[in-house]
Amino acid sequence: MAYKLLFLDETGNIDARTRAGMAVVVLLVGSNLQVKRVMRAARRRFPKELPARRVYKARDAPEAVTRFILERLATGDVEIVILRVGRRALRHFDGDRNELYAAVVEEAIGRAWEKHPTARPVLHQRYEKAELRNKITERLLRRARRLRIELAPEDVKHRRGSPSEPGLEVVDAVAWAYAQWRRRNKRLSYLYELVRDKTVIDDIFERE
Structure with a gap:
């Protein structure tokens, strides 16, 4: 299948000492319709818990809603790429969290x-500073050139989470579930297991 879109979110803190730490999660899909159908079905199934205008956030949502989203996602043709920030990475970047974050995303x-x-x-546009968004975009443009991929600055979208961005809502569910699994949360670890076989890369980022 040709994957036309990738949605990116992160979980955890970049300098956390916990087992989970920070991870960047990429969800690859063939079209926006795939994730739109997942979220549309979730809102129909849980109209009170997930009304049409409310942004889905796994952290705040009932467990049943997140389970439903991940179960639906698992039935589709998707791939997941996960990159965790290693313990040596922050030292390698001399404590520059923005540079490290941009490097992990790239x-x-x-x-x-x-x-x-x-x-x-x-x-997912979590940060207000245009400087960081520009840094990420510039890195992606350079990476695309090295890979001989045609990519213009406007092809790199930074979007706020909203019901009009179902891909970001779905990847939020994946990222949150992965964090519970990494933390060995006995009650919630099973959520990531629902989509674990869709994960094609789960690796550690230490340095460029």
Whole structure:
């Protein structure tokens, strides 16, 4: 299948000392319709818990809603790429969290592009600073050139989470579930297991 879109989110803190730490999660899909159908079905199944205008956030949602989303996602043709920040990475980047974050995002998307070069990135805009968004975009443009992928600055989308961005809602579910699994949360670890066989890369990022 040709994957045309990739949605990116992260979980955890970049300098956390916990087992989970920080991970960047990429969800590859063939079209926006795939994730739109998942979220549409979830809102129909849980109209009170997930009304049409409310942004889905796995952290705040009932467990049953997240389970439903992941179960639906698992039935489709999707791939997941995960890159965890290693303990030596922050030291390698001399404590520059923004530079490290941009590097991890670039590497995760670069790994995805090696398999699916036509996928266009949609990133969760968690940060207000345009400087960081520009840094990420510049890195992705350089990576695309190295891989001989045609990519313009406007092809790199930075979007806020909203019901109009179902791909970001779905990848949020994957990232949150992965964090529970990494933390060995006995009650919630099973959520990531629902989509674990869709994960094609789960690796550690230490340095460029």
